[in-house]
Structure formats: C-alpha cells, structure tokens
Amino acid sequence: MFALTFDQIEEDDGSRVGAKGLRLAQLVRAGLPVPLGFCVTTAAYRAFLAANSLDAGTPDPAALLEAEVPPEVVEAVVEAYGGLGGPSLPVAVRSSATSEDLPEASFAGQYDTFLNVVGLENLLAAVRACWAGLWNEGARAYAARHGLDPDQVEMAVVVQQQVAAEAAGVLFTLDPLTGREEEMMVEAVWGLGEPLVSGRAEPDRYVVNPYDRAVLRRQLADPPTMLVAAGGGGTREVPIPPDRQGCPVLDDVQLLELAELGYRVQALYGYPQDVEWALADGRFFLLQTRPLTAFQFDPELGQWTSANYREVLPGFASPLSLSISLEREYGRALETLFHDLKMGEAPPGTVWGRPFFGRAYWNVRMVKQFAAIIPGFKERTFDATVGIEPTYEGDGLTTPWTPRTVLRALPVLFALNRRYETCWREAAAFAERFRREEEPAVADVDPAALSDAELTDWVRRVFDLHGRANHVSITVTLLATQAQDDFELVLSRLNRSLPPGEEPIAYGDLITGLGDVGTAKPTLELWGLARRAREDPEVAAAIVEGEPQGIPQRLRATPAGRAFWAEIEAFIRRYRYMSPVDEDLAQPRWDEDPSFVLATLQAYARADEKMDPARQLSAQWEVAQAAEARAMAALSRGWRRLWPFARRSFHQQLERVRRYVWWREEMRVVASVAFYHCRRFFLELGRRWTAAGLLREPNEIFLLRWEQVEAGLEGRLNAEEAQRLIERYLRLRSAYRNFEPPGVIGQGARIVGPEPTGRMRLEGTPCSSGRATGPARVVRSLEEAQALREGEILVAPYTNPGWTPLFNLAAGLVIEAGGLLSHGAVVAREYGIPTVVGVEEASQVLRTGQVLAVDGTAGTVEIVG
Numbered sequence: 001m002f003a004l005t006f007d008q009i010e011e012d013d014g015s016r017v018g019a020k021g022l023r024l025a026q027l028v029r030a031g032l033p034v035p036l037g038f039c040v041t042t043a044a045y046r047a048f049l050a051a052n053s054l055d056a057g058t059p060d061p062a063a064l065l066e067a068e069v070p071p072e073v074v075e076a077v078v079e080a081y082g083g084l085g086g087p088s089l090p091v092a093v094r095s096s097a098t099s100e101d102l103p104e105a106s107f108a109g110q111y112d113t114f115l116n117v118v119g120l121e122n123l124l125a126a127v128r129a130c131w132a133g134l135w136n137e138g139a140r141a142y143a144a145r146h147g148l149d150p151d152q153v154e155m156a157v158v159v160q161q162q163v164a165a166e167a168a169g170v171l172f173t174l175d176p177l178t179g180r181e182e183e184m185m186v187e188a189v190w191g192l193g194e195p196l197v198s199g200r201a202e203p204d205r206y207v208v209n210p211y212d213r214a215v216l217r218r219q220l221a222d223p224p225t226m227l228v229a230a231g232g233g234g235t236r237e238v239p240i241p242p243d244r245q246g247c248p249v250l251d252d253v254q255l256l257e258l259a260e261l262g263y264r265v266q267a268l269y270g271y272p273q274d275v276e277w278a279l280a281d282g283r284f285f286l287l288q289t290r291p292l293t294a295f296q297f298d299p300e301l302g303q304w305t306s307a308n309y310r311e312v313l314p315g316f317a318s319p320l321s322l323s324i325s326l327e328r329e330y331g332r333a334l335e336t337l338f339h340d341l342k343m344g345e346a347p348p349g350t351v352w353g354r355p356f357f358g359r360a361y362w363n364v365r366m367v368k369q370f371a372a373i374i375p376g377f378k379e380r381t382f383d384a385t386v387g388i389e390p391t392y393e394g395d396g397l398t399t400p401w402t403p404r405t406v407l408r409a410l411p412v413l414f415a416l417n418r419r420y421e422t423c424w425r426e427a428a429a430f431a432e433r434f435r436r437e438e439e440p441a442v443a444d445v446d447p448a449a450l451s452d453a454e455l456t457d458w459v460r461r462v463f464d465l466h467g468r469a470n471h472v473s474i475t476v477t478l479l480a481t482q483a484q485d486d487f488e489l490v491l492s493r494l495n496r497s498l499p500p501g502e503e504p505i506a507y508g509d510l511i512t513g514l515g516d517v518g519t520a521k522p523t524l525e526l527w528g529l530a531r532r533a534r535e536d537p538e539v540a541a542a543i544v545e546g547e548p549q550g551i552p553q554r555l556r557a558t559p560a561g562r563a564f565w566a567e568i569e570a571f572i573r574r575y576r577y578m579s580p581v582d583e584d585l586a587q588p589r590w591d592e593d594p595s596f597v598l599a600t601l602q603a604y605a606r607a608d609e610k611m612d613p614a615r616q617l618s619a620q621w622e623v624a625q626a627a628e629a630r631a632m633a634a635l636s637r638g639w640r641r642l643w644p645f646a647r648r649s650f651h652q653q654l655e656r657v658r659r660y661v662w663w664r665e666e667m668r669v670v671a672s673v674a675f676y677h678c679r680r681f682f683l684e685l686g687r688r689w690t691a692a693g694l695l696r697e698p699n700e701i702f703l704l705r706w707e708q709v710e711a712g713l714e715g716r717l718n719a720e721e722a723q724r725l726i727e728r729y730l731r732l733r734s735a736y737r738n739f740e741p742p743g744v745i746g747q748g749a750r751i752v753g754p755e756p757t758g759r760m761r762l763e764g765t766p767c768s769s770g771r772a773t774g775p776a777r778v779v780r781s782l783e784e785a786q787a788l789r790e791g792e793i794l795v796a797p798y799t800n801p802g803w804t805p806l807f808n809l810a811a812g813l814v815i816e817a818g819g820l821l822s823h824g825a826v827v828a829r830e831y832g833i834p835t836v837v838g839v840e841e842a843s844q845v846l847r848t849g850q851v852l853a854v855d856g857t858a859g860t861v862e863i864v865g
Contacts, residue, residue: 002044002076005083006037016041018096018156023289030268032261033285037160038080039096040127044073045155048131061132069124081123081159090116090162090229093126094288095133098154115194116162118233123159130157163285164229165278167249168193169203171262172292173735174272179297179745181357181736183216184208184259188249190240191226193276193287201227204249210259211728215252222246250279258284263735265289270738302365303746307388308477309353309360310743310817311798311824316358316733318586320682323705325583326353326360329467333474334367341415343370357741358733364388365746371482372397373412375405376489384765385481385488385819388744389840416482420656423479424663430472431670438465442677447684456713459685462678463706469674473667480660480821487653494634494650505630506769506857507820510654512829513621514662518669519801520827522575523613523808526597529571530604531612532564539564543605548598572597577676580782580802585679586702599786600805607790613808616831623769623832628654665826668801685709694719695726703729740844743817762846764814764839766859767825772812772834773864778848793852797843799824807831812854814861816842836861 001008001016009017009025017025021039028034052067054060069077081087093114112133114126134155169188174181187196187203195201207217222245230236250258258277261284265273272292278285313321331352338344346352346366353362371377379396383389390396399405406413442462447455488507495504533539542554542561555561555568576591590597604611628651635647686701689712695701701709703726711717777792779785785806788794794810796803798817804827807813813828813835820837828835834856842861846852851865 002041002047002073003080004039004041005080006034006039009039015098015154016043016156018042018098018154018158020094020096020288020290021156021158024158024160026268027265027286027289030264032264032268033283035092035160035163035285035287036084037091037158038083040073040077040080040157040159042098042154042156044076045131047073048128061135064132064135065128067128069128074124077124077127077159078120081120084159084161087120088118090118090233091123092160092162092287093117093123093130094158094160095130096156096158097134098156113194113197115192115235116229116233122233127157127159131155158288160287162229163278163280163287165192165280167191168276168278168287169196169249171258171275171277172272173262173266173275174292174295175207176292176295177298179295179301182209182211182732184210184262186250186255186258189221189223189226190244190249191228191238192235193278194235195227197276206250206255208255208259210256210263211731213256215255218248220246220248254279254284261286263731266736267731267734270734271736272739297746299746301746302363303744304354304356304361305364305388305744306359306361306741307364307743307817307819308822309362311800311822312581312583313360314581314798314800314817316737317355317360317581317584318702319705319729320702320709321584321586322355322360323707324463324466324585325470326355326362327351328706329470330362330474332467333471333478336471337419337475337478338370340419342411343373346370356745357736357739359741361745364744368397372399374409374416374482375399375401376486378485378489381485381488384838385484385821388819389838391744420479420483420660423475424659427472427476427663427667430468431666434469434670434673439673439677447681448687450684452688455681455684455688459681459709459713462674462681466671466674466678469667469671473664473671476660476663476667477821480657480664483653483657483660484821487657490650490653491631494631498634505627505634506766508766508768508825508829508856509623509627510631511624511658511661512768512832513617513624514658514665514826514830515617515621517662517826517830518666519804519823520613520617520665520830522571522578523805523827524617525571525574526601526805527604527611527613527808529567530601530607532567533601533605536560536564540605543602548602549595551598551602568597568601577673578802581800582672582675582802583800585675585682586699589676589679596782596786596802596805603788603790603806603809607809611790611808613831616808620830620832661821661826664821665801665823668823672801682709689722694722696723700726743840760863762814762839762842762861764836764842764859764861765819766835766856767820767822767837768813768828768833768835769857770832770834771853771855771857773851773853774811776814776846776848776850776852777810778843778846780843793854795842795846795852801827807833812852812856813837814839814842814846814852814854816840 004017006025006028009022014022017039024034024037047070051070054064054067084091095112112130114129117123117126134153167188167190169186172185175183175185186206186208189196189201189203196203201223202221204221205219206215208215224239225237226240227235227237262275265275273289274292275289276287278287313325334352335346350366351363353360368379368382371382377399379398380390442465445458447458450458491505491507498504533543538558538560543551546554552565555565572590572594576589579587579589581587631650632647635650682701683698686695686698689695689701690698694712704722708717708725772793774791774793776795777788778795780797782803785796785803788806788809790809791811793812793814794806795814799815801823807827808831810833813824813833815824815837816839818824818837822837825835825837834854836854836856836859839861850863853862853864
C-alpha cells in the first residue's frame, strides 16, 4: 500500500512507514492525543524512483524535486488526504526515514518538516521535498557516521492535520541538563514550535516532577515574535499580542497535564523520550516522539558507579533492599573501615550509596579520595578492579611513592596491615557463630506462628542480623579490593622485569584454585546429583526427557524416582537461600521456586563427563602452583636472588589476596542466608498488612523503604500513604524499565548503546586465563540464561552467585559488569573458564549464534563467525 492511516499501521510496519510514523501509530493505539494523520509509505518512495528512473546510489535531489509522482501514488494520497477532511485541509508534512529516531541515532534536524500545507499540489510538492531530503549530503553523512548505509535508507512521509497552535514546544521526559530521573524539562514558545525546534527562538523553560506533581523551576524568555499559520498556507512571523507579553507560556496546571502525558509516553516505551507537542483550544496534542539519545548530569551530583552492585543488586532492585543494603549498611561499613584505618572522617551528611533510575550506585569519587591517601594508588588499577570503564588518559589520579606521601600515609599503612591480619579472623569467627548459633535460632522460628508484637520484634532482630552479616561481608570485600590493588602493583613490576618475549604472569592464574569456595559448592553438589541420576536408567529418563518443570511429577511415578526426588529436595533445603539476585529481598528463593535447579540438573545430566567441575577445580590448583613457581623463579634471577625478602613478601601478599578472595565468597554465602531469613519475616509482615488493608498483596512490603516499614511497625503508616509510596515507585519503574543507565553517573552519557554492527573485536578486563571458541548465548537475565547449552559462550550484563551453576556448561564467559574480584570472575577462575569482564555493552553488540573467540589472558573477544 502507498498510504496507511495511523490506525492501519501494525507493529512490524517500521520498514513501511519509518520510525516516526510507527511511533505516532503506537501513540494512537495507546490512546494518547495525536492529530489525525496518515503515512505515505516507503513503497510509494520506491515506486516514485522506479517511475522516474532515479537511482538512490547516485543521488540528485534537484532531479527528484522535478520528477512526477506516479498516478497510483497520487490516487492513494488523494484518498488518505480526503479521509482527513481535505482537499483544502491544512496539514503538517514530516519526513519519516527508516533510519530516523532510532535509539542510537535520532537524525534530529537532518530531514524536513513543512507546516500549514494546503491543497493537493502543495502536499505532493512537500512529499517530494521530504523524499529529496533523504538525498541531501548532511543526512547521508550523518547516516554513515552512525554505521548505516545511506543507500539502504528509505523515506516515508507523515501527513497530519495542522494544529492551530496557541503554544508549542518540546518535552524531555528526562531533564537533559541534570540527568535527574524524576525531573522533566518543558520548552515552550507561543504559536508554532518550528522556531524552537530550528533553534531560532529562545523558549520558556520549566522543570516539572510528574511523580510528585510539582513544578520545580521556571525560566521565562519573553521573545518579541511568534510563528503562526498563514491564511493561504505556509507560516508567518507576527508580534506577540500585548496580553501575552511577559507572561509564562504555560501555567502550572497545564505543565502538570503535559508532564503526565510525557510520563504516559515514556511508560509506553520504558525509556526517556523527546516529545514535540502543541496546545490548541486548551488541549494538548503530541506531534512526534523519539528516544532521548544523550544527556548530561548536574556537576553537583559528584561521581557515582554501579560497579560491583550491578552483580549483587542488578536492574530495578526493590526499595526495601536498596534502603537497607545500599543506603544504610554500605555507608556504615565504609565509614567504620576508614575510621579503623585512620584515614579521617567523611564530611557530615556524606551519602555513600543511593539509587539512580531505580538502580544501585555508590559514591566512587569519595571512595577514591580516601583510597588515594595510600602511596601507589592508581585510579586505573582501582577502576579495573571494580569494573569501571576509564574516561581519562593514562593512570588517572595517582599517588606516587615519595617521602612526603609515605610519611603522611604511615599511620594508615600500619593500620591497614593490622586490619589485614584481624578482619578475616573476625569474619571467620562471625561465620562460625552465625552457623552454630544465630542461623539455627532464626531458622527454628515460624513467622506465621508469632503474635503481632512478637513478629515486630523478630522483624527488627532479622533486620539487625542482616546488617551485621552484610557489614562483615562488605568490609571483607573492601579489604579484598585493597589487597588486590596492592598485589597488582607488585605483579606489574615483576612482569615488567621479565625477559623480552616471555609471557607475563597472569594475575588470574595466581588467585585461582582457592579450593572449597562457598559460592561454588552448589555446582559441585548438583553435578554429583546429575551423575548419580545417570546410574539409574529410570531416574535418568525422568530427568533428561521432557520439560524441566515436569521432573518432580515424573520422578514421583516410580520408587527409585521418589527416592531420588527426596535427594533433590534435600539439596534445595540446603541451598534454599539461593536466588537469581540474593541481595534483593523481593526475589523468590530456591525453596519457593526451584525451576532453575531443575533446569540446571537436566542440563548437567545431559552434559559430557569432561565438564565435571571437580576435575576442573583440581586442575586450577595446579595452574596456581605453576604460576607462583614462575614468579618465584623470576624473583630468584639477577639482583633479586640477593634479596630473599622479595620472594617472601611476594608470597605473603599473594596469600593475603587469595585469603580475602576466599573469605569474600564465604561471607557472601553467610550474608545470603541472613537475607533469606529476612525475606521470610518480611513476607509474613506483608501478609498481615495485606489482611489489615495496608497493602494490596504481601510482596508490596518490598516496595516500601525501611524507614517506611519502620513507620508501619510503629503505627505511623496508613493505607493511603502506603499506596501512594508504592504507586510512585511503580510509576518510576515503568518509566525506566527498558532504560540502560550508564555505569558511571557524573559525566555526559549516551542513554542507549551503540549500533550492533561493524564491531569485530571487543576488549575488557582479563580475569580467567585461557582461550575458548564457541557460539554466543546472549542473555539479560537468569531466566534467559537457562537456555545455555554445553560449549556456548555465555554473554551477560552481569552475573551473581545464583548464576554460578550455569558456568560449568559454558566454554567461556563475556560479562559487561564486574572486575577481577567479582563473584563471576572468582568462580570462573575456579573452573578454569576463559573469562573477560568489563566488556562494555557486550550484550547489546553481540548476538546469540555468533561464533566468538574469547581470550581470557589478553582480555579480548572477537567475532569470528
């Protein structure tokens, strides 16, 4: 078809109507106020080229403007124009290229718009001009810069009823000047919006918070003229009427109404939008929307990163978990450690962790300022450890070894060495006490059997347990990071001294083979279950054949199967605390949803014996021994053989790193068990509050912050306020559900990742040595990851302990988030799986089925097929 009305356009019609036309049709289907209109399709464009023997490969805009529109296309336009109310209806005509308004390239300002077009001949001329705009040099160059073939781009044309605008402008559903996710920016001018869009008019600017329904700031422009529709077609500039001069273009009621429309548009797509609007007869109309492709942050925000937290609290974490783990416990652990290390005190009111766009971030600028007290600090090393992509040249912020820096840091260095010796012992004592006394005491309590007063008391007790377990876990993690940074300096110096041509000693090889890593235990046990299942043909068939969710029913059908199901249930009870995201209290645990266990068990039962994780763990111990032997040999050559202290110091620092990496994983398990029990008691509280009418369903308890839960425990939270808070969070989550925020807040950033074409080699941080080649399996969640097949390369934005049973099936890992000490990196090294972490936007650039070559030694990922 050569013309389609907005209500005729389907979701897969983007190639026919262009991005702008498709989005307008989507707005119409969503019930948003869009002027009536239709699209002249790309089929009409192709027919026009063919009828006039025009070739897009040799563009000649002038020839195109003079060519005749084929009769069949004219007929379709006449019919569609008549449907709007033509033949003299004023319309707006806009280009809608198949490449336009894409997340990675908006093409804003590259193509044409014609306002107040009246009559068929003028309409056809405007359509031809839009087609010719596709051939202009600027648009073709823009396409090429964004990895698009200009010759493959086609042009549709949007035709809409002209809105007799009293005012018009642009609405950014994320303030592009501050990056504050709860703020929208409105730009408004009197009359038509073209002078604003083309940059010829200074608009009024307003900042509105649609989530709290508040107008926050306003800046009035008071220009002398405005653009209006001319009587016979086209536009003209006229003075602004006296009664409008000096007045705001929009009042507060109108701003809140417009912001609510903007929210509905953003919620439709799940990421920020750039919306053009017009106001006529007191009613708002949406003229077009496109993804907002760039923004900057308010410098006052400082610098924040989601590194590390992307694997423990990825995506939209629940407000309860963010308020407890991130905002309370992380900051307290940091301040306690800095105090213990005599590094000074943070300024009063320092915020160490907070959510942006519903995701967890921590104050990396403040942490670096404290860490830089220690001589040898290199910002680049720090960033590589935690998984931050550097945005600077060289090593960034550094602290050299000088008499002055050493003297200033001596108290800190002495305190740090003392803390290295005491912290892991404290962690061991806490873990022992937790397993012997505290966890059994909590596990014996059935929350449902408690009175309301007893439940309130127990909620506070498990909250305290959560805090103490997480405090130790965070402290161990911080010291593991520092120990790793210290050791990497030593290893770097050693590698620089190796003879030319000798391969550097890989850091990952030295800290693998840790043995009995807590987060790896479920994998070993589940593999053992799968091997035992294969010994009985009846049991094996029940597990291997059919869908994983049918395993319980199939096993219960035979005596042998029932006995084996009892083993599976015992396994689930032992690791009941595991979940896709264990630190998020809102996530179900394995004892609530065992689907991941069943799917992984089935995959293990089908897997080849060579995938045995126990064999791989044993081999990695030998890798570590060989790497340390190489280091000792290098330290015994030349002048170093006269300095035996160097070998002893190297070994001690290596053992310190290995010890802290091991305890980091062990305390992760302890904290996960504490989180599990927290969830049990909070869920019971949610059930009771639901029965009392405070909540609509029990899981809403996780959508409140801790201080709000506390208010409820004290009788200070009513149902109306609880629902207002929950609804506010749900609106924000809906608005940003498909949004991928930058890893670092505090610098200009693209909102959406780059185009997935033209990149054959990616780089990241090498963290587990070796090379592997295999087909990619690109996933964004643990649910998607269950499709992983033996021998595939797992590509994911993050991993956490809940993912680790899958690692055993993967030939290699490519992870966007994380650093050398991330949980995924540690477990991958234990299994000897070649792994590269910190591969920016890997899950967006790579595609399932592509053949990848992963080099875990060099830190590269190549697309080889």
